[in-house]
Amino acid sequence: MxxxxxxxxxxxxxxxxxxxxxxxxxxxxxxxxxxxxxxxxxxxxxxxxxxxxxxxxxxxxxxxxxxxxxxxxxxxxxxxxxxxxxxxxxxxxxxxxxxxxxxxxxxxxxxxxxxxxxxxxxxxxxxxxxxxxxxxxxxxxxxxxxxxxxxxxxxxNVAAEIPGGVPPFAAWRKLKSGRSAVVIGMGPVLQGLYQLSTPELFDELEIWSVGTLPLEAIPSELATSIREKRRVITMEEHYRSCGLGEALSHAFLTSRVIPQSLSCLYAAGYPSARYGSQRWHQEESGLAGWPLVSRLETLLRA
Amino acid sequence: MSKRAHAGHIGGALSCAELLVLLKFAWMSDDDALLLSKGHAVAVLYSLLAEVDVLTPSQIDSYRADGTELPAHPPFNTFEEISFATGSLGHGLSLSAGMALGARLKGLSRRFFCVTSDGELDAGSVWEAALFIAHHKLDNLVWLIDRNGIQGIGRTEEIMALEPLDAKLRAFGFHVVVTGGHDFPSLLAARDESTRQLDTHGRPVAIIANTVKGNGISQLENTVDSHYLPLGDEQYERGLDELTRAHRARLDEYRNAR
Structure with missing residues (x-):
């Protein structure tokens, strides 16, 4: 960018x-x-x-x-x-x-x-x-x-390339519909979802992008989705502490849009004390590639 | 006001009192701006603002009391004359540099005066600002250092030696003016030399004002205690008496000189 x-x-x-x-x-x-x-x-x-x-x-x-x-x-x-x-x-x-x-x-x-x-x-x-x-x-x-x-x-960051494009920048953007879970993320790390090697998993995900913080009020379309699908997954290239997942948790509780399950995908830091490209670190944190597939499968089948 | 508020930070306020008086009443024009980077000396600043009727007696009386507009370090976005809340040391010189650069970019002839302490010079950000000011040849900025030789819990030369301070500043690219910080003839001479430098050489100026912590109250003078401790009753009475006498003597001297 x-x-x-x-x-x-x-x-x-x-x-x-x-x-x-x-x-x-x-x-x-x-x-x-x-x-x-x-x-x-x-x-x-x-x-x-x-x-x-x-x-x-x-x-x-x-x-x-x-x-x-x-x-x-x-x-x-x-x-x-x-x-x-x-x-x-x-x-x-x-x-x-x-x-x-x-x-x-x-x-x-x-x-x-x-x-x-x-x-x-x-x-x-x-x-x-x-x-x-x-x-x-x-x-x-x-x-x-x-x-x-x-x-x-x-x-x-390096810009995400989203097949089919996305709506213009906004505080909240719905990127795609899906059957069984709502993913809410910030920034280009969301691209990992579009590179999943498992199309059936991808079809299950409704994806939203947060463009600004502090969070603006949860859009009614998103609130409806969360109440229907009851499963929310947050995704960020940031430590869990004080990140998007925590901001959303607060927003959910205070606006009474309460999902049945909330799972946070976030940067884990340096768990193996080894280093690599951005993509390598994303994979190690379960934010891209096979580790992301496996995290999502676990979450969706739970 | 400090006695009523049971306030400390008297030593560092008294050491820069004449410096601020010089700036406010004998140097700055209405367009110019003063930033007190050593925010703990705010009692002098509030006093000056009361003197020019920006602050009312009742505001002064509320100094440090619950609900006051006048806390123990300058407040933010409250008075036009206080452009930044200071108190965390090491910010003011950079802030002044930014305002000075901004005025230059806008083609304004506004000048900026930043008063720092000497203990404050331990902060690396001060030297970042010094590099920046010298590099950009900000000749609409004067840096005044209240060199009272004492910081939080000891003497500067024992805690983090600053000397040779004038040589350090010269090496950074400043024209350095060293002056006594309490007698007005010296301060006025320092003003004139600084103005000449700024006007003719386009080099930034730093003034090292050699001052006495707690100046004017003999029990406080040059003591570490005067940095934090408020005045006791007896200290207050005697101190006020000393300051009053010194003030009268100075006025007489001034009248005789005329």
Whole structure:
């Protein structure tokens, strides 16, 4: 999604005069065009994310619309207090952009993964998270963030390719119908469901994508599905703690849309202390490939 | 107000009192902005805001009381004069840098003054900001360091040595002005030298103001206790008396000089 993001930021420049793009020295072979087009409004703040986020808060206080880009882990976790105090507390329109949410940086290893970025930011007041699924979501999300006066986080990743396409980006999107269980997920990890080698299993799944957090009210169509099928499976490339599954659990209980069973598929971390590509880590966590088939079979036959 | 609130952080407030007075009454224009990065010295800031009628006497009386608008570190989004809630040390210089860069990008001539403590310089983020300010040659920003030599539970040079601080700042690319932090003739000279530097050389300026923690109250002066502890009754009476006398002497000096 990085190329689409850069393109969307270029397009945005034609419509807004208040943009400033701050990068934490990342974007090699991706943001050169942006740097040229933004000129003095492209600021490479170096490998110094704490300063970058506070500088962005200062820029926002000056009436500008700063975007701060880094690898997801570095964009969120190193400057967490700056995000909390300088951005969220003051409700300033700083737009954080983290690339490679989840295991996106694959073999680069655990320091480069972000398995707690969403959970960390969910705890903060005024923060709204955007979780695109496919490449076409990115320009819509960038425009929505530019129009959103609150602090935002954009979790970028390799875009999912969903056969037959998906509806335009929204807080809730139904991707497909299915007979016996409702899967609710966030981000491109949902692609694993479309690559299942077992068509009959796939047919059983109704799939929904969550596009923003905090969750918006559960759509009535989804509530009806959950009451009918009674089985919900959540799916996220993020630790279970403070992730989508926990957010949904709360939403279900407080809105009285109570499934009979709730199972969470999530990033397990590094259970074998071995490393690999994003796909390899997804499989180890049961989020893709045969491990996902086997998890789903167990859940659906239970 | 500090006595009524049984408030500590008196030493670090008294050490930067003249610095803030200089900024507010002898340096800053209406467009300029002050950010008190050492938010624990907020008693001085509130006093200044009362002096210019931004805060009312009853607001001052509510300092630190339940339900007050004036907590022990500056609040957020409450007063236009307080652009950021500070208190967690090591944020203010970066925030000032962002506002200064923002003003430059918008073509505004606004200037930004950031007052940090010296213990605060232990925080790595301060040095990230210093690199950033020097790299971007932010000549609409002045960094003032309240060099009182004492931090939370001891002397800076024993806890985390900062010296040679002026050389460090010069190496980062700042024009460094070292001044006494309590007498106005020195502070005014530091102001003039800083303004000259900013206007003619386009280099960022850092002022190291050598100050005394708890300045003006002899029992507090240069003591670690003055960082956290509130004033006792006797300390308060004697301290107030000392401050009043010093203030009168200063006024006389000023009148005689005219």
């Amino acid at each position: 990085r190329a689409e993001f850069a393109e969307a930021m270029l397009q945005l420049l034609g419509r807004r005069k208040d943009l400033v793009f701050v990068t934490g020295d990342l974007g090699y072979l991706a943001f050169e065009g942006l740097a040229q087009a933004y000129g003095e409004r492209f600021v490479n703040a170096g490998v110094a994310e704490q300063n970058a986020v506070s500088v962005a808060a200062g820029l926002a206080r000056a009436g500008l619309l700063p975007w701060v880009y880094s690898i997801a882990a570095f964009a969120v976790l190193r400057p967490f207090e700056q995000i909390r105090d300088d951005v969220c507390l003051h409700e300033l329109p700083v737009k954080l952009v983290g690339n490679g949410g989840g295991y996106g940086y694959g073999i680069m290893g655990p320091t480069h993964h972000a398995l707690e970025d969403v959970g960390a930011l969910r705890a903060l007041p005024n923060m709204k998270l955007y979780l695109p699924l496919v490449a076409d979501d990115v320009p819509l999300v960038v425009n929505a963030m530019a129009a959103d006066p609150s602090p935002n986080y954009l979790r970028l």
